[in-house]
Amino acid sequence: MKAVVFKGRMEVVVEEVPDARIEQPTDAVVRITSAAICGSDLHMYDGRTAALPGTVLGHEPLGVVEEVGPAVEKVRPGDRVVMPFNISCGRCFNCARGYTAACLTVNPSAHGGAYGYVGMGPYRGGQAERLRVPFADTNCLPLPGVPGDDLEDDFVLLADVFPTGCFGADLAAVEPGMSVAVFGAGPVGLLAAYAAQLRGANEVYVVDYVPDRLQRAEAIGATAIDFTRGDPVEQIIAIRRARQGDLGADMGLADKMMGVMCGVEAVGFQAVDWEHPQDEKPNRVIEDLIRLVNPTGHIGIVGLYVPEDPGGINPHAKKGEIQISFGKLWEKGISFGTGQTPVLRYGPRLRDLVASGQARPSFVVTHRMPLEAAPDAYAKLARREEGYAKVILKPGG
Numbered sequence: 001m002k003a004v005v006f007k008g009r010m011e012v013v014v015e016e017v018p019d020a021r022i023e024q025p026t027d028a029v030v031r032i033t034s035a036a037i038c039g040s041d042l043h044m045y046d047g048r049t050a051a052l053p054g055t056v057l058g059h060e061p062l063g064v065v066e067e068v069g070p071a072v073e074k075v076r077p078g079d080r081v082v083m084p085f086n087i088s089c090g091r092c093f094n095c096a097r098g099y100t101a102a103c104l105t106v107n108p109s110a111h112g113g114a115y116g117y118v119g120m121g122p123y124r125g126g127q128a129e130r131l132r133v134p135f136a137d138t139n140c141l142p143l144p145g146v147p148g149d150d151l152e153d154d155f156v157l158l159a160d161v162f163p164t165g166c167f168g169a170d171l172a173a174v175e176p177g178m179s180v181a182v183f184g185a186g187p188v189g190l191l192a193a194y195a196a197q198l199r200g201a202n203e204v205y206v207v208d209y210v211p212d213r214l215q216r217a218e219a220i221g222a223t224a225i226d227f228t229r230g231d232p233v234e235q236i237i238a239i240r241r242a243r244q245g246d247l248g249a250d251m252g253l254a255d256k257m258m259g260v261m262c263g264v265e266a267v268g269f270q271a272v273d274w275e276h277p278q279d280e281k282p283n284r285v286i287e288d289l290i291r292l293v294n295p296t297g298h299i300g301i302v303g304l305y306v307p308e309d310p311g312g313i314n315p316h317a318k319k320g321e322i323q324i325s326f327g328k329l330w331e332k333g334i335s336f337g338t339g340q341t342p343v344l345r346y347g348p349r350l351r352d353l354v355a356s357g358q359a360r361p362s363f364v365v366t367h368r369m370p371l372e373a374a375p376d377a378y379a380k381l382a383r384r385e386e387g388y389a390k391v392i393l394k395p396g397g
């Protein structure tokens with residue numbers, strides 16, 4: 001079968017690899033009809049992780065079950081399914097509590113498994129014609145409809161980025177009426193903003209510098225903040241001050257509350273330094289959020305940080321040591337949450353929200369391409385080329 005294979009820094013190829021097959025009685029093999037490329041894949045593509053050449057990429061797959069092992073009970077050949085990017089057993093101490101991103105049994109070298117991702121176990125990715133799905137009854141989320149229908153782009157986003165946007169909003173404790181700032185207008189940031197709106201946020205700001213991405217944020221009714229125009233924290237505070245009258249009487253009493261209550265980090269360790277946009281600054285966004293979030297507020301850090309970054313800008317960054325103003329965070333009594341999304345926790349609810357027409361996350365999808373176009377798509381996404389945000393590969397054309 002054909003698959004997208006990581007060859008080294010800035011190089012992926014589409015080549016023949018051994019067919020996916022049933023290896024355990026609890027496995028299924030799924031024929032992939034859509035596989036999205038993620039910002040997380042780009043950290044590997046950029047050579048900024050310990051990913052080894054030969055890795056078959058792709059952790060956002062959707063398709064049709066072709067074959068199941070003898071111990072699979074629920075999933076049947078012919079079922080249309082999307083796979084959460086986490087591979088989980090569904091039964092261990094962490095899975096049983098809903099923390100499927102930290103499954104204790106699927107990855108011999110760490111907690112948590114995923115398809116085609118560095119450090120996440122021996123599993124091949126889904127940017128391929130077929131995918132082996134372990135513990136198929138747990139890791140296949142059944143979908144209504146037929147391959148290639150109107151909801152295919154929405155459903156494939158259930159593998160990762162729509163749940164991750166919701167996880168960011170959860171970690172940031174977004175509730176009806178809250179003020180929210182999302183840093184990063186990639187697919188994850190845009191869907192965190194969307195999730196905040198679904199949860200009834202009063203104001204949503206989205207910070208980035210890619211014009212097309214900021215326009216998408218405006219299109220869903222968020223306020224776009226372009227950091228090339230200056231400190232994004234000052235920009236948001238200035239807008240809130242100017243709107244003070246509309247924001248409710250209490251705000252007038254509290255100049256100390258001109259930041260936001262909820263902050264989402266959807267950028268990751270390769271953050272651009274807005275003071276010097278040609279440079280990276282791994283603590284840039286977290287520091288901005290500590291300045292921006294009000295006392296007693298919450299920060300959700302879903303952007304990725306790694307314990308090993310070969311291209312880190314200094315010896316600390318190479319070891320994933322990010323310097324943050326912890327004293328300021330403590331003084332403000334801000335809580336924060338981090339980590340990989342436990343996708344399974346969100347899957348069924350978000351699927352039903354999409355199926356009933358109440359959510360259309362596919363507004364982040366910019367391109368659909370054959371699998372063979374992966375090298376070109378990765379190169380364009382890595383450059384954050386204007387107009388490219390979420391690319392969906394279509395194995396089999």
Ligand SMILES: NC(=O)c1ccc[n+]([C@@H]2O[C@H](COP(=O)([O-])OP(=O)(O)OC[C@H]3O[C@@H](n4cnc5c(N)ncnc54)[C@H](O)[C@@H]3O)[C@@H](O)[C@H]2O)c1
Nearest residue numbers: 039040184186187188208267268271272302303304340341
């Ligand atoms: N927690 C999880 O389980 C999970 C799941 C999916 C993705 N992720 C991570 O989320 C992050 C975002 O993913 P994506 O697919 O949207 O990636 P992306 O690369 O498409 O988007 C990141 C955006 O951040 C912007 N940016 C860079 N520096 C910035 C700054 N200082 N302030 C504001 N914006 C800035 C970039 O211009 C870009 O548009 C990545 O780090 C990805 O690995 C985490």
Ligand SMILES: [Zn+2]
Nearest residue numbers: 038040060160
């Ligand atoms: Zn992803």
Ligand SMILES: [Zn+2]
Nearest residue numbers: 089092095103
């Ligand atoms: Zn488990």
